[in-house]
Amino acid sequence: MAAATRASDAPSGPVSESAVMARSLGWLYIAGATIGTVSLVLPRAPGTNVEALASNIALAYLGGVTVLLGFRRMPPWAFHIPLLAGTLLVTRAVYYSGHGVSYYGIWYLWAALFGFSFFGHRLATVHVAVVGVAYALVLHARGDPLAAGRWVTTIASLLIAGVFLDALVRRVRRQREQAAESAEHLAAVVSATERIYQQRSAQTTRVDLCETALRVARADSAVLYEQRGDGLVLVQTASAGKPPGAPEPALGDLPRAPAGAVHAFITKQSHFAGRTARSDPTRDLDGAEGICSAFWQPVVRDSEPVAVLALYWRSSVRAPEQNVRSTIVLLSSQAAVAIERAELLARLEQIARTDELTGLPNRRAWQERLACEMTRARREGWPLCVAMLDVDGLKRINDTYGHHAGDQLLKQNAAAWSSALRPVDLLARYGGDEFALALTGCRAEDAQRLVDRLVDATPSDRGFSVGIAEWDGVLEADALVAEADGRLYDAKALRGARALATQPALG
Numbered sequence: 001m002a003a004a005t006r007a008s009d010a011p012s013g014p015v016s017e018s019a020v021m022a023r024s025l026g027w028l029y030i031a032g033a034t035i036g037t038v039s040l041v042l043p044r045a046p047g048t049n050v051e052a053l054a055s056n057i058a059l060a061y062l063g064g065v066t067v068l069l070g071f072r073r074m075p076p077w078a079f080h081i082p083l084l085a086g087t088l089l090v091t092r093a094v095y096y097s098g099h100g101v102s103y104y105g106i107w108y109l110w111a112a113l114f115g116f117s118f119f120g121h122r123l124a125t126v127h128v129a130v131v132g133v134a135y136a137l138v139l140h141a142r143g144d145p146l147a148a149g150r151w152v153t154t155i156a157s158l159l160i161a162g163v164f165l166d167a168l169v170r171r172v173r174r175q176r177e178q179a180a181e182s183a184e185h186l187a188a189v190v191s192a193t194e195r196i197y198q199q200r201s202a203q204t205t206r207v208d209l210c211e212t213a214l215r216v217a218r219a220d221s222a223v224l225y226e227q228r229g230d231g232l233v234l235v236q237t238a239s240a241g242k243p244p245g246a247p248e249p250a251l252g253d254l255p256r257a258p259a260g261a262v263h264a265f266i267t268k269q270s271h272f273a274g275r276t277a278r279s280d281p282t283r284d285l286d287g288a289e290g291i292c293s294a295f296w297q298p299v300v301r302d303s304e305p306v307a308v309l310a311l312y313w314r315s316s317v318r319a320p321e322q323n324v325r326s327t328i329v330l331l332s333s334q335a336a337v338a339i340e341r342a343e344l345l346a347r348l349e350q351i352a353r354t355d356e357l358t359g360l361p362n363r364r365a366w367q368e369r370l371a372c373e374m375t376r377a378r379r380e381g382w383p384l385c386v387a388m389l390d391v392d393g394l395k396r397i398n399d400t401y402g403h404h405a406g407d408q409l410l411k412q413n414a415a416a417w418s419s420a421l422r423p424v425d426l427l428a429r430y431g432g433d434e435f436a437l438a439l440t441g442c443r444a445e446d447a448q449r450l451v452d453r454l455v456d457a458t459p460s461d462r463g464f465s466v467g468i469a470e471w472d473g474v475l476e477a478d479a480l481v482a483e484a485d486g487r488l489y490d491a492k493a494l495r496g497a498r499a500l501a502t503q504p505a506l507g
Contacts, residue, residue, distance in 0.1 A: 021079050021118050022071040028110050029064030029086060033057045036093065039103070047098035056093050063089070076118065083127060087111050091134040095141065108135065109158060116162040117169055124166065128158050202342035206238035209309065209335040214240045216327050217295070217320055219311040224299075225261050226307040234261055234308060241312075261308040264296035268305050270329075271296045272319040292316045297328050301336040355429040357407055358414035366428035366436050370477050373426065373438050377471065384471040385447035386480050387437040388488040389417075389454075392463040394433040413458060420457035421450070434488075436481065444470045465491040 036057045040050060067082050090111070093104040108131045115124030132155045139151055210222040221241030225234040264271040274293040291312045299307035309332055311320075320328070353365035361369065370386070377384040391413055398406040410433070417435070418427055426438040439447045447468045458464060467487025471480050 016073075017118075018074055018076060018079075019072045021076060022067050022074070024117070025079060025082055025086070025114055026064045026066075026068035026071070028114065029060050029067060029082075032086075032089075032107050032110070033060035033064060036060065036104070045098040049096040049098070052096040053093060056089055056096070060086075060089055079118065080123075080127075083111060083114060084130065087127070087131055087134055091138055094135070095138045105135070105154060108154065109161060112158040112162045113165060116165040121162070121166045124162055125159070128155065128162060131155070131158065202339050202346060203238065205335060205338045205342050207240065209331065210238050210240035212331055213297075213309055213311060213328055216331070217311050217324055219295075220314045221312045223310045223312070224307055225265075225310060227265070227305075234265060237307075258294075258310070260294055260296045261310055264298045265305045265308050268298050268300060270298065270325060274316050274319075295320055297325070297332055299332040299336045301333075301340060306336055307332075358411055358429050360414055360418070360435075361426070361428040363428065363430055363436075366426070366430065367477065369426055369428075370436075370438055370481075373440060374471065374477060374480075377440065378473055382441050383443045383446075385439040385442045385444060385468055386471065386484045387439065387447060387451060387466050387468045388430065388481070388484040389435040389437060390465045390488055390492060391433040391435075392465060392492075409462065413462065413464070416457040416459070417454050420453045425450070436484075442470075444468060467491050 036053060040053060040057075044050075063082060063085060071078065071082065087108070090104060090107040093107070097104050111131055112124065112128050115127040119127070132151070135154060136151055206224050210224055213219070214222040219241070222239065223236055224238040226237045227233065228235045260271050260273050272293075272295045292315050293313040295311045297309045297311075298305045299309055309328065311328075353361060353368075355362040373384060376382070391410065394406050394409065397409055410429075414427070414429065414435070417437075421427060421437075424440045426440075428436045430436040439450055442450065447470070451466055451468065454464075454466075465488055467484045467490065469480055469483035469487060475483070
């Protein structure tokens with residue numbers, strides 16, 4: 001039943017809906033019985049049946065106690081029974097009062113008020129109709145010459161009061177729902193903020209933003225567009241959900257964002273578009289098949305737009321309400337700061353792993369990536385060689401021409417070697433005048449040929465020494481590097497040998 005659904009939809013709390021209904025109706029019974037008791041000592045109309053009214057009062061007290069004690073855990077629909085019984089008691093009181101114009105008739109209003117408060121306007125109107133039938137019967141039985149006028153006035157008053165009360169109840173419930181929704185949205189923002197500030201990946205933060213906004217707005221898909229380069233080029237960088245009727249786009253598939261996103265980015269104002277009719281020429285909807293409504297929220301950082309969060313719906317929906325918009329704005333602001341933080345951390349981490357002079361990976365990055373290369377070589381069964389390179393004469397150049405000349409020598413060698421290597425090779429500055437080289441898929445003889453390419457790429461007036469060790473799949477990384485380093489010192493001792501390869505290093 002609608003009444004049961006409406007009552008059961010209320011959020012659970014310290015006091016259940018049934019307990020509130022039992023308390024309200026029970027005390028209405030008791031209040032009516034008490035007023036009826038007082039009325040017995042007041043002036044009465046001729047023909048009043050005091051004994052019948054007294055029995056009515058007793059029944060009302062009994063009904064009130066029964067509802068208070070027995071209906072606290074009853075389902076909401078069960079309250080139709082005591083409400084109908086209350087209407088019967090009021091009708092009986094009007095009948096035995098001795099006159100159709102009875103002040104007991106005001107109690108009919110109580111039935112209407114309770115019905116509109118808890119059952120919704122449809123079922124409450126049914127109760128008013130029952131009251132109308134009961135009141136018409138008692139007026140007819142009493143032969144009231146003005147019965148029609150009295151009946152119309154009474155029932156119309158009940159309906160008018162019910163309409164106003166129903167509007168008030170709807171407003172209060174809507175405010176309660178909005179408050180609960182706002183609390184839910186705030187909890188989502190707090191939870192998302194905790195997550196995004198714990199994440200070190202900017203991309204993970206972007207996806208989290210889309211997923212959280214998707215839940216808050218109850219949308220079907222969410223896409224984040226960010227500015228790339230100069231101008232108004234907005235590129236998709238993250239998404240959640242899947243637009244209907246179209247394949248899920250891969251990142252970068254949309255070189256330019258839809259017009260609605262661009263409009264939100266330029267104006268720094270949110271923008272909503274809905275396809276409510278075929279005649280709606282909404283190009284803002286990106287032409288996606290099945291997308292009927294869209295909302296674009298600019299992501300602003302330091303008063304400047306940096307991205308646009310787009311939300312899409314499969315059906316025509318109203319523009320998000322203010323509490324939803326406020327939540328998305330707050331979420332976007334937090335995400336903008338978190339993305340900037342994650343990108344900054346990534347840059348700092350990159351700097352921490354990059355040699356400032358040559359731009360190559362430094363020793364720390366070398367150790368991490370060599371471990372990864374060894375793991376992959378073991379898994380794939382690939383050969384792997386490590387070479388240690390030492391620039392000849394760096395100390396003499398520093399002493400003769402200064403450290404700036406030595407730095408230039410290192411930079412030039414690093415650039416020349418990088419251009420001569422394969423994309424899969426790893427070249428790093430190990431420290432001072434030493435460089436480390438990991439050669440994936442190479443045995444010692446293959447590594448020797450690659451080193452010869454480095455010799456050819458090195459300017460003719462410059463020289464270097466090298467030691468090569470082939471991994472046997474057993475040695476630890478430090479031992480493998482030490483093996484190659486030992487071959488390097490052997491090569492340097494030969495004074496003129498530029499490369500010295502070895503057989504696979506043994507443990």
